[in-house]
Amino acid sequence: MTFMKKLSSVLIISTAMFGLSACSDKEPESTGEKVDKMVEKAGDKVGVMKEEASNALEAAGEKVGEMKEAAGEKLGEMKESAGDKLGAMKESAADKLGEFKDTAGDKLSDMKTDAGNAIEDACEKAKASAGAKDKDC
Template sequence: MKINKNISLTALTLTALLSLGACSDDQGEETGEKIDQIITETKEAAKDAGDKTTDFADEASDKVKDAASKAKDKIKELATDTGNAIEDACEKTKEKLDTEDTDC
């Protein structure tokens, strides 16, 4: 949105400067310099906006990767804890039933 606003503002400014520049030959060179300056500023603003967008996307990607890694580690931990709890329950059950082999 901001880029579109900057481009629209630049186009409007260029139109106004060209209109004023056409009225006087003495101001033609000055108008050309102003146009060059506006074009340069617009290019810089567009580049900055692109850089910020890239930085934001990179940060978001890193955060998603970190969250996925933490979730994976937590799932592994929960699976191990669940397996251990099942094994403990099995051993207690075999113990109460007086089985010879209490290992599960």
């Protein structure tokens, strides 16, 4: 039961008991004493209920704190993991770019050599067809 339901039940029972006690044939002083005892017991029960509610709220607050801390730790781990992955991607891209640069440089060098050889071959053919004695270019 919630706190308000319990409190309502205690108050209704106390009122009913007070009404029944007031109508009894016993002496007024003993009826008053009984009512006082019932009110005291009801107050004690309300105090206990209040303390239990306070303890429950405190426990809930601690649980929320633990959940918040765990979420913060998980977020930190995710951030670190993402940073590691980005670093690995950057390194991989740099490696690929280096490989591409080396491959492109090798191909360009081969093209220069081929072009030089083609020019030399063309020069030698031109000298040969012109009847030149020195056929080296």
